[in-house]
Amino acid sequence: MRPILPIVLACFFANTTAAQTAEAEPETDLFVTMDEVDLNQFKWEKRPVVVFSDSENNPAFIEQMQLLRERPAELIERDVVVIVDTDPDAQSDLRRKLRPREFMLVIIGKDGGVKLRKPFPWDxxxxxxxxxxxxxxxREIREEKDRARGAVPG
Known part of the structure; x- marks a missing residue:
């Protein structure tokens, strides 16, 4: 019985490590900086959630990023990509268009339209x-339910 215990423990820790790696990988695709992206690349594919701040040290920015990292699976399920812009001097196209002051959270739809603007962190x-x-x-929710029931081939 004793020789089996190390094998069982090794399998347990291997699965835990694999699960952590699997969780960490999607999160790296979830968060991008404004200088890494062109907003048009997400049209009809993703819902950008843009977090503007005048600094990475802004308390509202820090709180918002903590809130977003708490439950990434819910964002991934909704096809969200979080775009971070903490450089007001860079004057990105989106920053010029939306004119954030200090901190702002913006939800953009898959159609590219601004759906919501908030001057404070949201969970x-x-x-x-x-x-x-x-x-x-x-519509996506209805289609997922239909697919689950087998009504719509997908």
Whole structure:
């Protein structure tokens, strides 16, 4: 019986490590900086959630990023990509268009339109509810339910 214990423990730790790696990989695709992206690349594919700040040390920015990292699976489920812009001097196209002051959270729909602007941090539950009310998301939810029931080939 004793020789089996090390094998069982090794399997347990190997699975835990694999699970952590699997969770960490999607999160790296979830968060990008404004200088890494062109907003048009997400049109009809992702819902950008843009976090503007005048500095990475802004308390509202720090709180927002903590809130977003708490439950990344809910964001991934809703096809969200989080775009971070903490450099007001760079004057990105989106920053010039939306004119954030210090901190701002912006939810952009898959169609490229601005759906929501908030001057303070929002938690995942509030963001998810806002996204789930969007007509396109409502259609996605219906299609997922239909696929689960086998009504729509997918």
């Amino acid at each position: 995942i539950r509030e963001i998810s509810r806002s996204i789930d009310k969007m007509p396109m998301r409502q």
